[in-house]
Amino acid sequence: MFNQDIIEATKAFVKKEFVGAEGGHDWFHTLRVYNNSLLIAKTENANALVIALGALLHDIADSKFHNGDDTVGSKKAREFLFKLNVDSAIIEHVVAIIENISFSSNIGKKNTFNSIELQVVQDADRLDAIGAIGIARTFNYGGFKNRALYNPDIKPNLNMTKAEYKASTAPTINHFHEKLLLLKDTMNTKTAKKIAKQRHNYMVGFLDQFYGECNGER
Secondary structure, three states: OOHHHHHHHHHHHHHHHOOOOOHHHOHHHHHHHHHHHHHHHOOOOOOHHHHHHHHHHOOOOOHHHOOOOOOHHHHHHHHHHHHOOOOHHHHHHHHHHHHHOOOHHHOOOOOOOOOHHHHHHHHHHHHOOOHHHHHHHHHHHHHHOOOOOOOOOOOOOOOOOHHHHHHOOOOHHHHHHHOHHHHHHHOOOHHHHHHHHHHHHHHHHHHHHHHHHHOOOO
């Protein structure tokens, strides 16, 4: 198959897999990450096919929806790409992206894998977790899990282990402090850093308004 044929087949596969998915982790999230990856890659010397496939398959089986199992996504992606006869080196690179992209997978971990392709897709994924879309996705997931919006008696935990992070049932607003506000400084590429700064500032403004309303100040 030609590269574009592989990409189109992967799009169709992912779109089908995400029918009925939670709104913050659905096909449209993947499509935004894919488009952001293409934008960031314009200024990077990287393998375009690896980036495209990594972006499209990065969330194919998010552990949050598979009882915390981090291995489901990489297995599913490897099996799918193998059926398309994708080069084995490409497959392994895409799988490595899936295994190393998430925020939780890097808590307390010294990275053993890195590539410009991972950096591009990781930046694209993290950009979709902040700004206006990030706010919408966060509250959508909190509603999906029936979590409180805000409880001033439950303070954000800024020193969680990976296990604590994955098991957390804290109010949704805590997630901004425990993850989203930290993402700006984790961006790898110049393009993502520029976009992240604006999106970060938007979240800061939102939180200022949120707490002001909660405290009867506005």
